[in-house]
Structures are given as structure tokens and as C-alpha cells.
Amino acid sequence: MLPVQVTIEALGAAGDGVATAPDGARLFLPGVLPGEVVRPEGPVVLSPSPERVAPPCPHFGPCGGCVLQHWGIPPYAAWKRDRLAEALARAGFEDAPVAETRVTPPATRRRADLALRRRPDGSVVLGFHSRGSGAVEDLSTCHVLDPALVALFEPLRALLRGLQSFRREGSAVLNLLDTGPDLLLRLDGAPGVQERAALAAFAAAQGIPRIAGAGLKGGATETLAQLGSAGIAFAGVSVAPPPGAFLQATPQGEAAIVAAVLEGLPKLTGKARIAELHAGLGTLSFPLAERARVAAFEGAPEAVAALDAAARKAGGRVTATRRDLARQPLSAKELESFAALVLDPPFAGAAEQMPALARSALQRIIYVSCNPTALTRDGKLLHAAGWRVAKATPIDQFLWSAQLEAVVVFERPRARGK
Numbered sequence: 001m002l003p004v005q006v007t008i009e010a011l012g013a014a015g016d017g018v019a020t021a022p023d024g025a026r027l028f029l030p031g032v033l034p035g036e037v038v039r040p041e042g043p044v045v046l047s048p049s050p051e052r053v054a055p056p057c058p059h060f061g062p063c064g065g066c067v068l069q070h071w072g073i074p075p076y077a078a079w080k081r082d083r084l085a086e087a088l089a090r091a092g093f094e095d096a097p098v099a100e101t102r103v104t105p106p107a108t109r110r111r112a113d114l115a116l117r118r119r120p121d122g123s124v125v126l127g128f129h130s131r132g133s134g135a136v137e138d139l140s141t142c143h144v145l146d147p148a149l150v151a152l153f154e155p156l157r158a159l160l161r162g163l164q165s166f167r168r169e170g171s172a173v174l175n176l177l178d179t180g181p182d183l184l185l186r187l188d189g190a191p192g193v194q195e196r197a198a199l200a201a202f203a204a205a206q207g208i209p210r211i212a213g214a215g216l217k218g219g220a221t222e223t224l225a226q227l228g229s230a231g232i233a234f235a236g237v238s239v240a241p242p243p244g245a246f247l248q249a250t251p252q253g254e255a256a257i258v259a260a261v262l263e264g265l266p267k268l269t270g271k272a273r274i275a276e277l278h279a280g281l282g283t284l285s286f287p288l289a290e291r292a293r294v295a296a297f298e299g300a301p302e303a304v305a306a307l308d309a310a311a312r313k314a315g316g317r318v319t320a321t322r323r324d325l326a327r328q329p330l331s332a333k334e335l336e337s338f339a340a341l342v343l344d345p346p347f348a349g350a351a352e353q354m355p356a357l358a359r360s361a362l363q364r365i366i367y368v369s370c371n372p373t374a375l376t377r378d379g380k381l382l383h384a385a386g387w388r389v390a391k392a393t394p395i396d397q398f399l400w401s402a403q404l405e406a407v408v409v410f411e412r413p414r415a416r417g418k
């Protein structure tokens with residue numbers, strides 16, 4: 001039986017409040033804050049925290065996109081900073097210098113993967129997955145997404161309602177590029193000739209240069225409508241991303257990551273080279289290339305092709321190599337010629353690459369992390385090999401979520417006498 005009331009001790013990694021029941025059981029309760037007295041059934045807040053604020057979005061609660069809109073920004077940002085400090089402490093870096101959290105503003109997210117469902121009456125549900133269930137929250141608005149993407153919700157619903165190739169479920173990946181919104185539709189049917197005409201008319205009406213399609217379970221991506229070029233620039237270099245490509249979630253988050261990465265570089269001589277792992281489209285490669293030559297490695301074939309084409313046009317300071325770094329990590333020997341290394345691995349981290357990094361002769365490793373648990377695991381190896389943290393910067397790319405992005409600058413202390 002649930003206790004009558006509990007006090008919230010802290011927030012857990014998923015943003016739920018943690019409390020201890022009288023019988024010692026740990027309770028995880030959504031929508032509460034540290035210090036609040038709460039009736040667990042509901043939960044019902046009996047004494048609200050002074051840090052509690054009114055959530056701005058009408059979908060907050062059921063929508064799984066945000067979990068912390070009810071918390072004031074200063075304590076929320078401090079919580080994210082503490083989580084980074086804890087992740088590093090668990091790796092052995094007890095006193096790592098952790099900067100203040102760089103928080104990104106609302107209404108700036110430029111990438112959304114929206115779930116789609118067709119109701120029995122033919123109408124379309126479009127939104128993020130509901131919290132704790134497979135259902136989809138039908139969104140009228142969104143306070144984190146860029147308004148240019150929110151403005152597409154209703155027109156997309158109307159388009160999808162008329163598409164026979166959308167039977168029961170699908171998703172719409174929207175990337176807001178410099179050239180406008182880029183749309184990738186993953187549907188449970190294949191659009192025919194007439195539907196392609198409807199998609200082209202939709203693209204023209206909504207100022208969408210490209211619409212691509214793919215099956216629900218992945219497979220080949222094909223262009224369904226192309227009215228113009230799709231592009232985005234990094235440090236002034238224009239890249240043509242494949243549909244649905246990875247982008248840093250907000251321009252402000254990207255700028256904060258780039259700034260922290262560049263700040264973490266050592267002094268570089270004219271001939272210095274930087275190794276960059278998990279380079280994607282070159283978000284970091286081109287800013288890095290303003291400081292040194294960059295050898296960029298990336299596993300996804302479409303991303304590396306886009307990066308390579310842009311790099312060649314830009315004059316060759318970036319070389320792009322396709323490499324699966326989980327199967328074929330760079331060896332300590334291969335790393336010898338680099339002045340510094342930047343890695344920005346996927347959520348799983350870089351377990352296979354870390355042993356070679358730890359024992360390499362590198363002096364600096366700049367680790368861009370989107371997963372504190374993987375950062376702890378990967379950081380442990382560096383700690384054991386004598387590395388220290390020169391600076392760690394938490395970056396709140398996913399406002400009001402429990403996710404945490406960070407740039408951590410690892411430095412090898414110089415051997416005595418050198």
C-alpha cells in the first residue's frame with residue numbers, strides 16, 4: 001500500500017522525484033520537486049516548493065517531450081550541472097571544474113521526430129509519445145520547437161489525412177535547415193504517383209524545399225518532392241544533409257558546444273592536426289578547421305558523403321573518412337600524429353574506442369557527451385590512465401527534459417621534467 005505522504009528527497013536521472021516510503025521502498029513520482037510533501041497516489045503535491053512555476057505548455061504532463069516545465073530555470077540548471085559533476089565523480093574525477101549550465105531558450109529546437117497515428121475516423125494524431133505509454137500526444141502547440149516547425153503541425157495533419165499511403169502509423173522527421181524545413185516521412189505504405197503530386201503541392205505551399213520518404217522500419221530513403229536545395233552551413237561552409245540527418249538540437253546548443261570545444265583546444269602550431277571522431281555532417285569539423293587541419297571520421301555513409309563533398313569544396317582542410325569506430329577504433333599508433341582529439345559519440349558512448357585513447361600519446365581529448373552514464377563509463381578509463389578534467393561544461397540542449405549534454409576537456413598531466 002502507498003504511504004499517506006512522503007517528502008521528495010531529490011530528482012532521479014529521468015526527472016522523477018525520489019522518495020522513501022516508511023517500509024524503505026524507493027518511490028519515483030512524476031511532476032514533483034525536491035523538498036515537496038506529496039501524496040504518492042496521483043501524485044498530489046501537499047506543500048509546493050517555492051521553486052515551482054506554472055508550466056507554459058498545455059500539453060505538459062501527458063506529453064513525453066518535457067518533464068521539468070514546472071521547475072524554475074535557476075534550480076533546474078543547477079540540477080543539470082550537479083548531474084554532470086556526479087557523472088564525473090563516479091568516473092573518479094571528484095573535483096572536476098564544472099562550469100554553469102548553458103541553457104538554451106524555448107522555441108528554438110530545430111529538429112523533431114513526430115509520431116503519427118491514424119484514428120479509425122481517418123483523422124491524424126501528430127505529436128510526441130505520451131509519457132510512460134506507447135500513445136501519442138496530439139499536439140496543438142509546442143514550447144520547445146521553433147515556431148516555423150510548429151506552424152507545420154496543422155498543414156501536415158491535413159496532408160496526411162488525404163494520403164492513402166499513410167494507413168495506421170508513421171513518423172515525420174522535421175529538420176529546420178538554413179533553406180527551410182526539410183521533411184522525412186516514414187509511412188506504413190508507399191506513396192503513388194498522385195500522392196507525389198500532392199506532396200509537391202504541399203512542399204510548394206509550405207516553403208519546404210525537399211520531402212523524402214522511407215519505410216517505417218528504415219530501408220532506402222527516396223526523394224518524393226524536391227523544389228530546391230536543402231542546405232545548412234557550419235562555420236560558413238555549406239553542407240547538403242541527407243533527409244533526416246542528425247543535427248545538434250538547437251542553434252544555440254550547437255554554438256555552446258562549438259565554443260566549449262574550441263576553448264578546450266591546446267595551443268596549436270601551423271602544422272597541427274586534429275582528429276575528430278563521430279563527425280556527422282561536420283558541425284564541429286568546419287569550426288575546428290579554422291584552427292588546424294582536421295581528420296574527421298564518421299560511420300554513417302550518407303553523412304560522411306555530405307561531409308566529404310562540403311570539405312572538398314571548402315578547400316581541403318577537413319578530410320572525411322568513413323569508419324565504423326565501434327568495430328574498428330583508431331589505434332594509439334594512428335593517434336600519434338594528432339595534437340588533440342575531439343569525439344562526439346552516439347548515446348551508447350565510445351566503449352570500444354576508449355582503451356586506445358586512454359593509452360595514446362595525445363595531450364588533450366575533448367569529449368562531447370549526450371549521456372552521463374556512458375560518460376562515466378568512458379571517463380573511468382581515462383581516470384585510471386592518469387588523465388584529469390581541465391574543464392567540463394553542461395549544455396542544456398533539450399530544455400525541460402532530463403537529458404544532459406556536456407563538453408568535457410580531458411588533459412594528460414605533463415610528466416615531471418618535461
Ligand SMILES: C[S@@+](CC[C@H](N)C(=O)[O-])C[C@H]1O[C@@H](n2cnc3c(N)ncnc32)[C@H](O)[C@@H]1O
Nearest residue numbers: 278279280283298299300324325326344345346
Ligand atoms: C551525436 S552525433 C554527432 C555528430 C556531429 N559531431 C555533430 O555535432 O553534428 C554522433 C555521430 O556518431 C556517428 N556514429 C554512430 N556510431 C558510429 C560508429 N560506430 N562509428 C562511427 N560513427 C558513428 C553517427 O552517425 C553520428 O553522426
